[in-house]
Amino acid sequence: GENVEQHPSTLSVQEGDSAVIKCTYSDSASNYFPWYKQELGKRPQLIIDIRSNVGEKKDQRIAVTLNKTAKHFSLHITETQPEDSAVYFCAATDTGTASKLTFGTGTRLQVTL
Amino acid sequence: GAVVSQHPSWVICKSGTSVKIECRSLDFQATTMFWYRQFPKQSLMLMATSNEGSKATYEQGVEKDKFLINHASLTLSTLTVTSAHPEDSSFYICSARQGYYGYTFGSGTRLTVV
Numbered sequence: 001g002e003n004v005e006q007h008p009s010t011l012s013v014q015e016g017d018s019a020v021i022k023c024t025y026s027d028s029a030s031n032y033f034p035w036y037k038q039e040l041g042k043r044p045q046l047i048i049d050i051r052s053n054v055g056e057k058k059d060q061r062i063a064v065t066l067n068k069t070a071k072h073f074s075l076h077i078t079e080t081q082p083e084d085s086a087v088y089f090c091a092a093t094d095t096g097t098a099s100k101l102t103f104g105t106g107t108r109l110q111v112t113l
Numbered sequence: 114g115a116v117v118s119q120h121p122s123w124v125i126c127k128s129g130t131s132v133k134i135e136c137r138s139l140d141f142q143a144t145t146m147f148w149y150r151q152f153p154k155q156s157l158m159l160m161a162t163s164n165e166g167s168k169a170t171y172e173q174g175v176e177k178d179k180f181l182i183n184h185a186s187l188t189l190s191t192l193t194v195t196s197a198h199p200e201d202s203s204f205y206i207c208s209a210r211q212g213y214y215g216y217t218f219g220s221g222t223r224l225t226v227v
Contacts, residue, residue, distance in 0.1 A: 032214055043206060043218040044157070051214070089156060095213040100147060103157045 002027040004092050006104030013080050014112055021107045023090035024072040030092040033073045034101070035064060038087045047088075048075070080111045115141050117209045119219025126197055126226055134192045134222045136207030142187035143209035148180075151204040151221075163190050197226040 003026040013019050025033075031052035036044035050057045050064045050073065057064050061080075066073040073092075077084055090104040116139040126132050136146060145164050149157040161182050163169040169182035179201075181193040190209075194201055207219040 034216065041204075041221070041223070043220050045218075046216075049214070099145060099210060100159055100162050101208070101216060102159070105156050 002030060002092055002094075002102040004090060004102050004104040006090050006107060008107060009105065010108045010110070012110045012112060015080060015082060017080055019075075019077045019080055019084070019109055019111075021075045021088055021090070021109075022072060023074070023092075023104045024070075025092040025102075026071065027092070027094060028068075028071065029094040029096075032093050032095050033064070033066060034091050035062075035075050036089045036091065036103075038089060038106075044089060077109075080109075082111050082113065085109055085111045115209075115211055115215060115217040117143075117207065117217045117219045119207055119222060121222055122220060123223040124225070126224070128198055128226055129196055131193055131195045132197055132224060134194075134205055134207075134224075136190045136192070136209065136219050138188045138209040138211070138217070141209075141211045141215075143190075143211060144187070145210040146184060146190040147208040147210070147216075148182060148190075148192050149206045149208065151206060153204075157206065160192075194224065197224070199226045202226045 006023045034049035037047045038044045050066050061078045063076040088107045091101040093101045118137045120135050148160045151157050160175045161169040161171045163182050163184035165187045171177045184190040202225050206221040
């Protein structure tokens with residue numbers, strides 16, 4: 001089955017700096033890679049996603065890149081703000097078959113003033 | 114947008130009793146529903162996948178007789194934790210799938226077994 005690794009487990013940045021979170025996956029059949037933000041006790045919220053036919057996607061301060069050959073994808077947050085502080089999870093799935101999302105281990109992002 | 118309702122949001126039960134958690138897709142029909150468990154400061158771990166009208170597929174290590182999943186319709190799936198014990202205390206979250214890329218999460222249920 002799919003295995004997703006995520007690094008770093010914690011990340012502290014100053015407000016205004018950039019944050020990068022990296023994930024690797026094992027199943028070459030995976031074709032959909034969403035990123036979620038989760039605040040304490042809340043449901044995961046989709047912040048951006050990328051499909052395997054695209055190498056990069058951007059939405060305002062958030063971007064995701066995908067390298068299918070190396071089987072890794074990254075989340076980039078620019079101009080970080082205190083409200084970006086949360087736990088971020090990457091995930092991967094093969095939408096054509098099992099379709100279950102496999103999550104990374106999570107990154108706790110702390111944006112300090 | 115797609116909305117998934119999950120109830121209850123929190124529940125406290127005595128050891129040995131059973132608890133039922135409901136997950137409803139309010140404005141779409143979910144082809145597949147997923148149940149996750151999340152322990153404090155950990156990731157979401159998939160417990161089982163359910164399709165309407167068929168038996169759930171459980172992940173390795175998840176006791177199917179303990180975690181009963183019923184997917185009676187395209188909008189409702191239930192998870193029943195039977196004979197709950199303190200180690201079952203966790204945050205349970207459902208997710209409903211719509212189309213290829215639509216995964217919508219419920220608000221989660223905090224289960225505490227005393």
